[in-house]
Amino acid sequence: MNKTINQKAWLFVIPVFVLVAFNAAIPLMTVVNYSFQETFGNNVFAWEGTRWFKQILLSERFHAALGRQIAFTFIILLIQIPLGIGIALTMPKKGWGVPVCLILMSMPLLIPWNVVGAMWNIFALPDIGFLGYTLNAIGFDYNFTQQPGDAWFTTILMDVWHWTSLVVLLSYAGLNSIQPAYYQAAEIDGASRWATFRYIELPKMKKVLTLAILLRFMDSFMIYTEPFVLTGGGPGNTTAFLSIDLVKMALGQFDLGPAAAMSLIYFFIVLLVCWVFYNLMMKNEAQS
Amino acid sequence: MAKITLKNLSHSYLEKQNNNADWALRDISIDWKDSGAYALLGPSGCGKTTLLNIVSGLLKPTKGNVLFDDKDVTTLNPVERDIAQIFQFPVIYDTMSVYDNLAFPLKNRGLSDGEIASKVKEIAEMLELTSTLKNRASGLTADGKQKISLGRGLVRSDVNVIMFDEPLTVIDPHLKWVLRSKLKELHQKINRTMIYVTHDQTEALTFADQVVVMHEGQIVQTGTPVELFEKPKHTFVGHFIGSPGMNILPCEIKNGEVNFGGQKISSHNSIKKSNFSKTQIGIRPEFINFSKEGIPVKIKRVSNTGRHKIIDTECTGGKIKILSNASTEIPSGSTHVTFNKKFTYIYGDNWIIE
Numbered sequence: 122m123n124k125t126i127n128q129k130a131w132l133f134v135i136p137v138f139v140l141v142a143f144n145a146a147i148p149l150m151t152v153v154n155y156s157f158q159e160t161f162g163n164n165v166f167a168w169e170g171t172r173w174f175k176q177i178l179l180s181e182r183f184h185a186a187l188g189r190q191i192a193f194t195f196i197i198l199l200i201q202i203p204l205g206i207g208i209a210l211t212m213p214k215k216g217w218g219v220p221v222c223l224i225l226m227s228m229p230l231l232i233p234w235n236v237v238g239a240m241w242n243i244f245a246l247p248d249i250g251f252l253g254y255t256l257n258a259i260g261f262d263y264n265f266t267q268q269p270g271d272a273w274f275t276t277i278l279m280d281v282w283h284w285t286s287l288v289v290l291l292s293y294a295g296l297n298s299i300q301p302a303y304y305q306a307a308e309i310d311g312a313s314r315w316a317t318f319r320y321i322e323l324p325k326m327k328k329v330l331t332l333a334i335l336l337r338f339m340d341s342f343m344i345y346t347e348p349f350v351l352t353g354g355g356p357g358n359t360t361a362f363l364s365i366d367l368v369k370m371a372l373g374q375f376d377l378g379p380a381a382a383m384s385l386i387y388f389f390i391v392l393l394v395c396w397v398f399y400n401l402m403m404k405n406e407a408q409s
Numbered sequence: 410m411a412k413i414t415l416k417n418l419s420h421s422y423l424e425k426q427n428n429n430a431d432w433a434l435r436d437i438s439i440d441w442k443d444s445g446a447y448a449l450l451g452p453s454g455c456g457k458t459t460l461l462n463i464v465s466g467l468l469k470p471t472k473g474n475v476l477f478d479d480k481d482v483t484t485l486n487p488v489e490r491d492i493a494q495i496f497q498f499p500v501i502y503d504t505m506s507v508y509d510n511l512a513f514p515l516k517n518r519g520l521s522d523g524e525i526a527s528k529v530k531e532i533a534e535m536l537e538l539t540s541t542l543k544n545r546a547s548g549l550t551a552d553g554k555q556k557i558s559l560g561r562g563l564v565r566s567d568v569n570v571i572m573f574d575e576p577l578t579v580i581d582p583h584l585k586w587v588l589r590s591k592l593k594e595l596h597q598k599i600n601r602t603m604i605y606v607t608h609d610q611t612e613a614l615t616f617a618d619q620v621v622v623m624h625e626g627q628i629v630q631t632g633t634p635v636e637l638f639e640k641p642k643h644t645f646v647g648h649f650i651g652s653p654g655m656n657i658l659p660c661e662i663k664n665g666e667v668n669f670g671g672q673k674i675s676s677h678n679s680i681k682k683s684n685f686s687k688t689q690i691g692i693r694p695e696f697i698n699f700s701k702e703g704i705p706v707k708i709k710r711v712s713n714t715g716r717h718k719i720i721d722t723e724c725t726g727g728k729i730k731i732l733s734n735a736s737t738e739i740p741s742g743s744t745h746v747t748f749n750k751k752f753t754y755i756y757g758d759n760w761i762i763e
Contacts, residue, residue, distance in 0.1 A: 305467050306500040309487045310561060311517035320502045320513075 155381035173382035183383065185358070186366040187390075193273075193362060194341045197280050201337060202330070204281070205288025210318070212293055223293075226286040238350025241279040245351075265352065269359035272352050276360055279347060284340065288333045295329035296322060331402045335395060342391055363387055411477040411569040411602060413441040413464065418473035420459055433459045435626045437473070441570075441604070441619075446596050448605045448617035452649065456626040457606045461572055464604065466490045477569050493562025494572045498579050499554030503547040507538055510546045511560045518565070532564045535595065552584045559592075563599065570602040577612060589615060610650050622646050638693075639752060640677075644759045647691045653719060653730045656697075658690045660726075660755070667755060670726030672704050676753040678762050685757035694719070694732035696749035699740060703747035704729075711739050722746070 156173055158166040177183050212222045232240075247253035247264045252275075256263040265275040299322065307317045345364035348354065354361035354369070361369070367387065371380035418437040426432055434456045441447055449457040462468040464475060466487040474483045482490050502510050511529045520528075533539045536556045541549065546557055555576060562571050573592075577585045593616060596603055605616050613620050614634040622630045622637065622645070629643035630636075641647035647655030660669040662683040667674045669690055676690065706722040706729060713735060720731040720739060731746065733739070755762050 300498070300500075302496040302498070302500050305462075305487075305494065306496060306558070306561075308467065309465065309492065309494050310514040311488045312513070313517070316517065320504060324502075324504045 152381045152384050155377050156385055159378050169378060173378045174386070177379055177383045177386060182358075182366070183386075186361055186363050189359075189361065190342060190363045193277070193344070194338060196277055197284070197341050198334065198337055200277070200281050201285045201288050202334060205285050205333065206292045206326070206330075208285070208289045209292035209296055210322070212289070214297070223290070226289050226293075229283050229286050230290075232283070234346035235350050237279065237283050238347040241275065241282075241347075242351050245275045267356050269356055272356060272360050276348050276351060279351060280341065280344070283347065284337060287336065291329040291333045292326055295326035299325045327402075331399075335398060338398070339391060339395065342394075412443040412479075413439075413570060413602065413604075414476040414479070415439040415441075415460075415464070416474045416476065418460070418463060418470045418475070420456075420463060420468065420470045420472075429626075432626055434463075434470070437628055439621060439628070439631070441602060443478075444600045444602055445619060446593075446603050446605070446617050448607060448613035448620045449623060450607060450610060450613040450620050450649075451623035452608055455623045457608075457623050458574055460623070461494075461574055461604065461606050464570070465492050465494050465572055467494075491565070491567050491569050492572060493565065493568045493570075494574065495555070495558050495562055495576045497575045499551060499558050501546045501549075501554050501557050503545075505546055506542070507533075507544055507546050507549070507557060508542040510557050511538075511542075511564050514561050514565055528564050528566070532560045535563070535598070536560050536591075552580050552588060555580060555588065563595070568601065570604060573603070573605045573607075575607050575609075576605075577607075577609075585612075592616060610652075614650075622649065624649075640754065640761070641691065642761045644689060644691060644756050647693070651693055651695075653694055653732065655691045655693050656729050657756070658692070658727050658729065660688055660690045662688050662755075670704060670724050674748060674753065675750045676748075676755050677751055678755055680755050680757070680762050683757065687758060689756045689759075690748075691754045691756055691761075692748045693752060694730045696752040697729065697731045697746050698749070699731075699733075699737075700745050700747045703745040705743060706746050707743050708739065708741060 157169060157171075159169050160166050208226075213219055229237075242250075244250045245253045245265050247257055247266075253263055253265070262268075263271050265271040303321050303325070304317065307321055312320070343364055344362055345368070348360050348362060349365055349368075352360045354365040358366075367380060367383055370376050370383065415437055418434055419432055420434040421432045423431050429435065437460060449460060451457045459468065463470045466475075466482070466485055466489070470483065474481055476482065477490065487494070502513060505513065508529060511532060512525045515525045515528060529542075530539070533542055536559065538553070538556055538560065541553065546554065549557070559576070562568065577588060580588060589612060592603075592605075605613065607613050607616075614637075618633065619631060620634060620637055621628055622643075624643070624645040630641065630646045632640075632642075637646055637650050641650065641655060644655070644657045648657060658669055660667050660674065662668075662680055665679070665681050667676055667680070667690065674690060680688070704724055704726075706724040708720060708722050709728075710721040712719045712721075716735055718733050718735055718737060718739060720733065722729045722731060729746065
């Protein structure tokens with residue numbers, strides 16, 4: 122078949138180009154622009170080369186924020202993924218329990234981030250919050266506004282509460298797409314419950330779990346609103362994750378150059394991890 | 410290895426049953442001899458898979474009993490019953506190698522590594538899987554995968570019965586023949602009871618010594634392929650088996666004589682008086698001949714399938730299909746046909762009159 126050449130077709134692509142330019146390309150290029158220059162306001166710029174990048178990469182403050190961020194993401198993935206799979210496995214497969222469970226599970230996902238932060242802030246207040254008061258009443262010295270350990274505990278608990286449902290819903294969808302014949306075959310082969318999980322359910326959930334891990338990684342790595350409302354990054358800087366630190370630098374100190382450089386480094390870390398992770402998963406897929 | 414007896418089995422997926430339609434299976438009784446090859450044949454939704462799952466223990470019947478070697482196993486699960494089942498589409502463990510797939514049922518039963526290795530080797534050779542043993546099972550073609558699921562059933566030496574639930578559905582036509590003859594060969598080699606569920610008459614008739622034909626949750630006939638073809642006990646069997654199926658023509662019974670379209674028909678079975686709401690003649694297209702006299706028909710259409718000609722005709726009593734050799738000269742326009750008496754049967758309310 123001969124292709125018809127019609128350059129007018131490009132006209133149809135223009136709206137997309139314009140849209141992408143305004144919502145992605147131009148803002149990003151502005152950040153790139155700032156990251157290589159010093160600005161004194163009034164559109165006066167001075168070329169700085171890679172100075173801001175060097176400064177950020179060598180700064181202890183950035184290392185600390187990155188370290189906290191990695192620890193936070195790692196911990197919540199370690200909790201949310203197994204917990205989500207576990208809950209999905211125990212959810213009913215038919216009957217009235219299905220809609221009830223699904224609605225209950227979707228609820229936390231429907232609450233806006235800052236509301237979640239505010240809710241947990243009040244919930245965890247040591248003097249009047251239900252959680253804080255109860256913990257103190259039963260003998261724990263709990264105060265998330267002053268003790269870093271308690272602040273971390275509360276932030277992680279909040280994130281688990283807010284986002285485990287996503288893993289549950291994805292896993293549940295994955296589990297439901299498994300044909301009954303697989304379970305019947307496993308039953309006939311005399312497989313134990315664990316073997317059925319290990320050799321049927323887990324491999325069949327691989328795709329949705331990849332998606333769940335990627336989504337949870339990206340979201341938690343970029344987390345801002347909830348810890349900002351809950352702890353404001355404190356006590357001290359102990360819960361100042363990358364986004365919180367970035368906003369402090371950009372808007373608090375108005376260091377636009379270093380903040381822009383940090384944004385780009387931040388962006389490349391997320392991109393790199395997603396790329397590596399996705400390729401590893403897909404490489405396995407190609408082998409099988 | 411066991412003989413299997415089904416006693417008055419009925420099953421319903423509903424909790425309360427109001428009429429016959431609420432039952433997936435109605436009063437099924439079968440005796441299957443040890444190491445026989447049997448087929449359950451019927452259209453989709455006739456209850457054959459339900460019956461198979463009851464035999465394997467994946468489903469508990471609402472009523473009735475399942476006996477293996479006269480021992481009641483109705484309440485036992487598939488592992489306790491020691492059965493193997495091969496499903497409609499290949500069920501394999503994706504992440505395992507072909508070897509591990511075949512070894513899985515043995516590992517679960519706690520056999521030693523040495524025993525497992527020799528058993529797997531033997532079965533792999535039988536199924537021609539030896540060269541792929543180290544490969545990942547998910548990389549195989551559909552027929553290779555189906556061989557693995559078959560192998561997982563065969564690898565256990567203690568299975569009472571091997572059941573096949575339409576195992577060739579996803580296999581390419583040219584490989585169907587290969588696998589089907591493989592199954593037949595395996596049956597002769599290992600001599601185990603095998604039950605084969607299918608809606609494909611060719612598969613059923615080539616695989617089994619005895620075919621059980623099911624229709625709307627009931628057994629309509631059990632017999633050898635020849636019996637099913639030559640003497641269908643129910644109009645459904647006549648219609649379902651054979652291509653094209655049996656001609657089922659309305660007839661009248663008067664003074665012990667059978668009248669069809671104003672003609673007297675002589676049939677294999679006889680009937681004195683009819684108490685039935687409807688009576689019919691059944692005659693296979695293969696057993697109708699053109700002649701100078703007999704039933705007057707009009708030729709409507711002739712289709713040539715290469716080896717046969719299928720002739721659609723019409724007469725006052727209804728439409729009749731005729732099958733003849735491709736070389737036969739077909740008269741055009743109006744002609745007469747006669748029915749071979751030996752294969753002409755009278756049915757009362759769809760059941761043959763004995």
